[in-house]
Amino acid sequence: MEKTQIMVASNGDNENNNYDRMKELKAFDETKLGVKGLVDAGIKKIPKIFIALTDDAHIKKNLDSYSESSKEFSIPIIDLGDITKGDDQRRKMIIDxxxxxxxxxxxxxxxNHGVPKSLMDEMLEKVRMFHEQPAEARAALYARNHDKKSSYLSNFDLFQAPATNWRDTYYCRMAPVPPKPEEIPIFMRDTITEYSVQMEKLCLELLELIAEGLGLKRNYLKDMECGKGWDFLCHYYPECPQPELTFGISKHSDADFLTILLQDNHISGLQVLHKNQWVDVPPVHGALIVNLGDLFQASISFYDNILITNDRLKSVEHRVLSNLEKPRVSVACFFNGTHLEPSTRKYGPIKELLTETDRPKYRETTLYEYLTTHYGKGLDGESALTALFKF
Incomplete structure (x- = not known):
């Protein structure tokens, strides 16, 4: 990826009498062709709706500085290969x-997580095929309806976010009730179904490891239904003529319990905020990226004293940069329970992690309430957890 400085537009740049942002957003949405449609049209300058604002200007965006931080920090790589050998000492080491x-x-x-590399490569290729198929085929699936289980759109928060991101997405809700087979494009139907089975297995294994690491029973997080429902967000980041002006995905934390990400084997772009510096997560062929989401943080850090003991495990802000080279693809599997299914279940404190002196940090919430807030506000630099549910 070309190392450039992320430039931002001041709020004042968007405030002139001749600019109607809502009109431009609607015009872009009505094409049903996404960012890929802009690139296919041969644009040389990005539309104003994509120019990043100064909402996170306090964080350095100079990629030369980021390169230095990447030399100091690197995201850990954990080998799960020995986890099934029945060696308790080895299992404890992996949990640690x-x-x-x-x-x-x-x-x-x-x-060494058990998901075949061939399947991972096939999944990435099918996502690329989806986004590079004829425009009319993509447009036929275009929808801004979060209730549809299989759809295509550009920016779920197009009309809420302060700046539009340079990406398109194929969305597929695979569990607890998958879409009908005919709702999934035929060329990716078998692949995404097989990949979904593998993601469920890996998620449940990871939830067991985390639960044991917190001193809970092995099936505790599974019984909380953290891994019962999941979505695929199959992102496509077209090459950008002005990558210094916009993001593939702006700064955010994930609105789920757990995310498993398959990223492009060749093009980087994902960055994690670590000690107030953006650190690159370079592609490792055969590796999958795992991170905790806001709903998991709310469950394990529900009380202030947990901040000293178990609030060590947090959802962390991350972002994706745009690039000049060529399109980048990724597949994010979001484990977010049963938020689209009728349920009055509220998520609150894990009682086994509390003491008598603890006091509330977040109020209880249902998955539906939390995610409705998330979708309603968009990626504006603040998580729904902080915006609505923190006392």
Whole structure:
């Protein structure tokens, strides 16, 4: 990736009498062709709706500085290969690595995780095929309806976020109730179904490791239904003529329990905020990236005293840079429970992690309430957890 400085537009640049942002947003949305449509049209300058604002200007965006920080920090890579050998000492070592990574970074990569590399490569290729198919085929699936289980759109928060991101997304809700087979494009149907099975297995294994690391029973987080429902967000980041002006995805933390990310094997772009510096997460062929989301943080850090003991495990802000080279693809699997299913279940404190002196930090919430807030506000630099649910 070309190392450039992320430039930002001041709020004043968007405030002139001749600029109608809402009109431009609607015009872009109505094409149903996404960012890929702009690139196919041969644009040389990005539309104003994509220019990043100064909402996170306090964080350095100079990629030369970031390169120096990447030499100092690196996201841990954890080998899960020995976890099935029945060696308790080896299992404890892996658990310690997972908890330490969550404490210090909020992110880690896993290798020898059981998901075939061939399937991972096939999944990335099918996502690329989806986004590079004829425009009319993509447009037929374009929808801004979060209730559809299989759809295509550009920026779920297009009309809420302060700046539009340079990406398009194929969305597929795979569990607890998957879409009908005919709702998934035929050329990716078998691949995404097989990949979904592998993601469920890996998620449940990771939840067991985290639960044990917190001193809970092995099935505790599984029984909380943290891994019962999941979505695929299959992102496509077209080459950008002005990558210094916009983001692939702006700064955010994930609105789920756990995320497993398959990123492009060749093009970097993902960065994690660590000690107030943006650190690159370079592609490692065969590796999967894991991070905790806001809903997991709310469950394990519900009380102030947990800040000293178990609030070590937090959802961490991250972002994706745009690039000049060529399109980048990724597949994010978001484990977010059963938020689209009727449920009055509220998520609050894990009682086994509390003491008598603890006091509330976040109020209880249902998955539906939390995610409705998340989708309603968009990626504006603040998580829904802080915006609505913190006392």
């Amino acid at each position: 690595q997972v908890i330490s990574s969550c404490e210090n970074y909020g992110f880690f990569q896993v290798v």
